Amino acid sequence: MIVWSYGTVMRIIREEETLQEVEVRVGEKDLSAALNYPQLTGRIEPGEKVIMNTTAFELGLGSGGKHFVSARIGADGQPIIDAEAAQCGHIIKLRYTPFQHAVQTAxxxxxxxxxxxxxxxxxxxxxxxxxxxxxxxxxxxxxxxxxxxxxxxxxxxxxxxxxxxxxxxxxxxxxxxxxxxxxxxxxxxxxxxxxxxxxxxxxxxxxxxxxxxxxxxxxxxxxxxxxxxxxxxxxxxxxxxxxxxxxxxxxxxxxxxxxxxxxxxxxxxxxxxxxxxxxxxxxxxxxxxxxxxxxxxxxxxxxxxxxxxxxxxxxxxxxxxxxxxxxxxxxxxxxxxxxxxxxxxxxxxxxxxxxxxxxxxxxxxxxxxxxxxxxxx
Incomplete structure (x- = not known):
């Protein structure tokens, strides 16, 4: 079963074209590091609310102690949709999971x-x-x-x-x-x-x-x-x-x-x-x-x-x-x-x-x- 957590992005630790590492505060807990894949969720900014998959962290597995951003939530409580993150093509990867997305294939x-x-x-x-x-x-x-x-x-x-x-x-x-x-x-x-x-x-x-x-x-x-x-x-x-x-x-x-x-x-x-x-x-x-x-x-x-x-x-x-x-x-x-x-x-x-x-x-x-x-x- 997936373990979900809700948090606030405090700052960007590392910015790559295909990966963001961010610092997130989860409730009143200490700050934690999380990874975001812009291909799946778009590029996030400090101050945004995010939903994270914290399963591996809770189980003590080898994710390097990091959470994974799964969704972004705006100030109005609604999901943030990033049109630029949408993929062209019609071949679906991660099929029939919450993270299925379309890609252009060779x-x-x-x-x-x-x-x-x-x-x-x-x-x-x-x-x-x-x-x-x-x-x-x-x-x-x-x-x-x-x-x-x-x-x-x-x-x-x-x-x-x-x-x-x-x-x-x-x-x-x-x-x-x-x-x-x-x-x-x-x-x-x-x-x-x-x-x-x-x-x-x-x-x-x-x-x-x-x-x-x-x-x-x-x-x-x-x-x-x-x-x-x-x-x-x-x-x-x-x-x-x-x-x-x-x-x-x-x-x-x-x-x-x-x-x-x-x-x-x-x-x-x-x-x-x-x-x-x-x-x-x-x-x-x-x-x-x-x-x-x-x-x-x-x-x-x-x-x-x-x-x-x-x-x-x-x-x-x-x-x-x-x-x-x-x-x-x-x-x-x-x-x-x-x-x-x-x-x-x-x-x-x-x-x-x-x-x-x-x-x-x-x-x-x-x-x-x-x-x-x-x-x-």
Whole structure:
């Protein structure tokens, strides 16, 4: 059941194009922080009355101690309607909930209205990097920047991010997206299913991949959830199981699935020690689907991964030194952490995003070399 609270906006703490953080007084209680998504409710001002969803806060869940603005109330007690917040298009996201809203989707245009026969091989061997956690995204993209500057003559590949449904549904919640776009490292963002707020909206994963290829002309596609994944400690009860369908879809559309394994030597939970049971389970369920997997040249990890499917290509990498990783994350305005741990505290997690980046970068450079040869043929 949803827990609602009524409050008054005292001041704007942070103002972004797609997100507002505000300070709200709830009754006679202390001031609290709340997040507002202008795409859903319009842009709020100090002094307005708001209705907030405080469920996660009351349950002590991982919302960062913040409420979420659900409606705005004027001085006359009536809801404030912001005409500018209304969306064009007629595809509804968050269907049959109080927050259903219409968006313009890529499927309504002509760019990806291809025949099924063409769609089956539409990705044309484009590397598609698949990960379980949102924290893998900046680590991977920053690694690509580092490699392109060091080995790729400074040319950054066009990277498009697709946000899956395994975590937060609003893309606006992600500070990493804002940071990466401010650095010019992402050419576009796509949200599909019930995720929303991407520069391109799509109905499903298949069309999201086609949009990355044809709308954003991506050299690489990264598919990972937003912040806030789910795990239960059971064999299959975790949101990362969505990677199974993603890997299979990428293969069916002619892309190269590159899975980033979830690896840690700092996680105290036995099921996540070394190669996480999440990664092991996903690999088991896609044993008949071709994919590329990158792993550190480490006897313990190799023993843990065990015998692999003949459809899976395992690529081993020499350990990354600390100085190189410091160069990778240099000048990033955000904080790179996984489960609250930094790269210094849990290097194994982050270096495996780098190994995936090395492979993806090599695939990109090979494609570029072939393209240049074709130009002079």
């Amino acid at each position: 499927e309504e245009g002509k760019i990806i209205a291809e025949s099924l026969d063409m769609a089956e091989k539409a990705l044309k061997q484009t590397p598609v990097i698949i990960g379980e956690t949102h924290s893998m995204l900046p680590a991977f993209v920053l690694s690509i920047r580092y490699l392109s500057q060091r080995e790729g003559e400074g040319k950054m590949p066009r990277i498009c991010y697709i946000m899956s449904e395994g975590g937060a549904l609003p893309l606006a919640l992600s500070d990493h997206i804002r940071h990466l776009q401010s650095l010019g490292l992402l050419v576009g963002t796509i949200t599909y299913g019930h995720t929303f707020g991407g520069q391109t909206e799509c109905v499903n994963l298949y069309t999201a991949l086609l949009a990355a290829r044809f709308v954003w002309e991506a050299d690489m596609i990264v598919i990972m959830p937003g912040p806030g994944i789910v795990g239960t400690g059971t064999a299959l009860g975790f949101s990362g199981m969505e990677q199974v369908a993603i890997i299979e879809t990428v293969h069916k559309l002619g892309g190269i699935p590159i899975l980033i394994p979830r690896v840690s030597r700092a996680d105290s939970r036995e099921r996540h020690a070394g190669i996480s049971h999440h990664t092991a389970t996903v690999l088991r369920f896609v044993r008949n689907t071709p994919l590329l997997l990158n792993l550190e040249q480490n006897p313990e990890l190799i023993a843990q991964i065990g015998e692999q499917s003949r459809h899976h290509t395992l690529i081993l990498h020499d350990p990354l030194n600390r100085e190189e990783w410091q160069a990778i994350e240099a000048s990033y305005p955000g904080s790179l952490t996984t489960m609250g741990r930094t790269a210094e505290e849990d290097p194994a997690f982050f270096v495996h995003t780098y190994y995936a980046a090395r492979l993806a970068q090599s695939q990109y450079e090979k494609r570029e070399a072939v393209r240049k040869m074709d130009l002079f043929a």
